[in-house]
Structure formats: C-alpha cells, structure tokens
C-alpha cells in the first residue's frame with residue numbers, strides 16, 4: 366500500500382554502512398512518491414465540477430492513506446448547511462445544530478479526532494447514518510477545509526481502524542493534497558458562481574424582454590381601451606397576460622363599461638389573433654334558437670331546418686368564442702356548454718358524429734354571477750370553468766381620471782367619422798361630467814359626447830350647456846315607477862300583478878324598445894343611441910322579443 370511506503374519513508378532512515386544502497390533506495394522511493402503525487406494532482410486538476418472533485422479526492426485519500434472510508438461535506442452558499450452528497454437524503458447537517466460534531470468543528474475551525482465511543486453518544490440521525498455507512502470505525506479524523514482567504518469550504522471525515530492520525534496528517538503528501546483540493550474547490554465554486562451569474566443575467570434579460578413586450582402591448586391596447594386610471598392600467602396588463610394563456614376568461618362589469626373591448630383585446634393579443642373572433646350575445650338570441658346557433662344542425666334536424674347549418678362553436682375553430690351576457694344562458698344549455706368546455710367536442714343537432722373545435726372561450730356578463738348561482742339560475746361548476754382567468758372592469762364612476770381621456774377619444778372618433786368636430790372639451794364641461802355618476806358607463810359618456818359634438822361649432826370646445834346629462838336617464842327612475850303604474854309604457858303589467866320577475870323585466874324591456882322605436886319612426890340607430898345600447902344589441906333584443914319597427 367502506498368501509505369505504508371510513505372510512512373516507512375518518514376519513519377526509517379539509512380544505516381551508516383548502507384548509505385549508498387539506502388541512498389539509492391531512498392532516491393527511488395522519493396521518485397515513486399513524486400510520481401504518485403503528480404498522478405494524484407493531475408487527476409484532481411482534471412475534475413471539472415465540484416461533486417466529482419470531492420468524490421475523486423475522497424477516493425484518493427482512502428487509497429493513498431489506507432483509510433476505511435473518507436467522506437466530504439460541502440458547506441452551501443448560505444453557510445448554514447453542510448451537504449454530504451454520498452449520504453443522500455440523510456447527508457444534511459444544519460450548522461446551528463450542535464447534536465452532530467460538525468457544528469463544533471466549524472465553530473472551532475480546527476481538525477480533531479473523534480473516537481468510536483464518542484460517536485455513539487451523538488444521536489444526530491444524519492451523523493449516525495454516516496457512522497453506520499462507515500461500518501463504525503474505531504476512529505474518525507474531522508478536517509475542516511478552508512480556502513486561501515480563510516473561508517470554510519467544507520469538512521473531510523476520515524475513518525480508520527488504526528487511530529494513528531499524526532502519522533497521516535503530518536505527511537507532506539497529505540498536506541499537499543489538501544492544499545490542492547482546497548484550491549480546486551475554490552476555483553470550482555468560482556466557475557459555478559460565474560455560471561450562476563450568467564444564468565441570472567440571462568434570466569433578467571429575458572424578464573426585461575418579456576416586460577418590454579408586455580409594456581408595448583399595453584400601450585397599443587391603450588389606443589382602443591382608453592383610460593389613465595390605475596384600474597384601467599392594471600386591467601390592460603391583465604388582458605395582455607390573459608391573452609398569453611389559453612385559460613377561459615370571464616369578464617364582469619356593469620353594462621357599457623367596456624367588456625366587449627376587453628374580449629377584443631384578449632383575442633387581438635393572443636396567438637389566435639389570425640383566427641376568427643366569434644361573438645354570441647346570449648341575451649339577444651331566443652332561448653329556443655341559442656342551442657342550434659351554437660351547436661349547428663343537420664338538414665331536417667327540426668321543423669324548419671331545411672338545410673344544414675354550421676354552428677358558432679365550429680366557426681370559432683382556431684380562434685376565440687366570445688359569449689356575451691353569459692348570465693342569460695338557459696340552464697339546460699349551460700350543462701351542454703360545460704361538457705363542450707371539458708373536451709372541446711360537441712354534436713350538432715340531429716348529427717350522429719361529434720365534432721371538435723379548438724377555440725378559446727371568453728365570456729362576459731353584467732350580472733353578478735354569484736347572485737345568479739344563489740338563485741339557482743347559473744351552474745356553479747360552469748362558473749368555475751369560465752373564470753379560470755377572471756377580469757373585472759370597474760364602473761366609470763369609480764375611475765374619474767378616465768373621464769377626460771375618454772372624452773378626447775370619443776371626440777377624435779367623432780371627428781374622424783364625420784370629417785370635422787369640436788377641438789376638445791372645456792374644463793367646466795369636464796367638471797359637470799365629473800359630478801355625474803354614469804349608470805350607463807362609457808357607452809353613456811360616448812353618447813353624451815357625440816350629442817355634444819353635434820351641438821358644438823367645429824373647432825370650439827364642448828361647453829356645459831350642450832351636455833345632455835339628465836335627458837338620457839332622467840325618466841329612468843321615474844319612468845320605471847310610473848311604467849309599473851301602467852301609464853308610460855303600454856302593455857306592462859301592474860307591479861302587484863307580477864309573479865315572475867324575470868319575465869316581467871323582459872316584458873318591460875321589450876315594451877320600452879317597442880315604444881322607443883315607435884318614437885323614432887322605426888329608426889334603430891336612433892332608438893339604440895337613445896337607449897344607450899349598441900345597434901347590434903338592440904337588433905338582437907328585437908329578435909329575442911320579436912319586436913318589429915312598425
């Protein structure tokens with residue numbers, strides 16, 4: 366064994382008469398030791414990562430000095446834990462836990478011997494696992510390893526049946542190996558620090574790049590979804606985030622606050638932007654038609670189905686399906702939708718085969734769905750399915766900072782459409798708007814501004830007197846009260862005759878639409894504007910309630 370030779374070379378010297386022979390022999394030994402030392406050093410220098418360096422160093426120490434076992438424990442970057450990779454899960458030693466000997470060793474910074482008897486007295490499970498895995502040797506030598514700057518790197522645990530530690534630790538080869546090991550250990554740490562730093566740098570650059578992309582998209586979105594308030598800025602960031610995912614989005618908010626624009630934004634910034642955006646207004650399509658509209662049908666599937674029709678689900682393949690006013694979807698259809706959302710498969714009415722459609726769902730509602738669930742009008746499981754990414758649009762009265770940019774936006778839109786328009790809006794007019802609470806939200810503001818544009822000479826600023834604030838909803842409260850007394854809206858039941866609130870509300874809505882169309886001589890655009898509704902919604906509602914212009 367090499368260690369024996371090394372020990373012998375130190376313990377014995379040549380006799381006087383044997384000088385030449387022993388001199389030659391010593392020279393030979395020294396050369397062998399030198400070779401061995403160089404071989405060991407070269408092998409250590411070859412290791413290009415810390416785990417293999419420690420493994421090789423432990424094996425070299427075992428072989429070179431005849432140890433029964435050698436363990437290396439590495440101090441982590443925090444300096445709080447020692448890890449012994451060779452021991453697996455049990456090889457973790459908390460440096461603040463003095464029930465194992467390594468904590469004392471780190472504190473004192475000096476090597477020491479530990480006898481088998483002493484090892485029995487330390488009941489730390491990790492340490493006992495190490496002792497067991499070493500076959501309970503008679504003696505341990507605990508050697509702290511430090512870098513040139515004095516920083517502790519870890520600990521070597523040498524195990525032997527012959528506790529002649531001085532004979533080993535005093536050897537130049539032992540000291541040399543330790544010096545080389547600590548040098549290599551430090552350089553491996555430096556390399557891994559650099560790798561780590563490079564990785565962190567790349568990660569933060571990626572992050573910056575992502576953040577820049579999000580910022581650019583938010584800026585772009587701000588040209589259509591206008592507003593400087595924190596609520597609106599946060600909403601735009603959420604839209605961009607939602608667009609980057611495939612999650613179903615549920616947009617909630619009062620009527621006219623911009624839910625439609627949110628859905629458009631999600632589609633526009635998603636990877637489905639090239640695909641279709643299919644919009645379905647669940648409130649505007651009669652319950653009896655909604656299923657066939659969504660699922661499609663075969664020829665002859667029901668009376669009147671004189672040809673096959675592709676459903677909106679199929680049309681949304683590769684794009685986005687926007688289910689507006691989802692709160693109005695009938696319960697029976699809600700269950701079917703839930704099934705579709707689970708598999709993206711559906712069967713058109715009258716068809717034998719199922720179809721597949723790869724669509725991303727965005728749903729919106731102005732009704733608090735929690736109330737609908739409590740009232741048994743909306744399925745809780747569908748609600749969870751829809752609201753994988755919930756978004757809430759604040760009402761305009763909660764974000765007064767948005768009034769001015771919205772006004773300017775609507776004036777710009779008006780001017781672009783009409784070819785001329787006011788210059789802007791006076792601060793007095795803005796002050797007046799700020800005092801109003803906008804039950805119809807941004808849609809109502811747009812109507813007010815557009816009406817004011819019409820009344821304002823080109824190039825002037827909109828003034829307070831042309832703001833028709835009370836005219837749009839003046840009668841709304843009084844109207845509701847009086848209508849229920851059966852005066853203003855013909856065909857309405859009296860309040861105490863109502864036994865189905867939903868049906869009564871729908872009848873009320875239908876009666877108002879009918880009346881308003883009559884007032885405007887059947888002009889849907891004017892009727893829609895006067896009701897603060899988009900033309901499309903009014904058209905859907907006419908279809909739903911079978912209201913004709915006549």
Ligand SMILES: Nc1ncnc2c1ncn2[C@@H]1O[C@H](COP(=O)(O)OP(=O)(O)OP(=O)(O)O)[C@@H](O)[C@H]1O
Nearest residue numbers: 589590591619620621622623624625626731807808
């Ligand atoms: N932040 C905004 N920036 C620019 N225009 C807006 C904004 N919010 C709403 N609008 C405008 O107000 C009108 C109503 O918006 P939208 O249709 O998106 O509201 P909604 O919440 O979907 O309404 P509903 O509940 O009736 O479906 C549209 O003309 C829209 O362009």
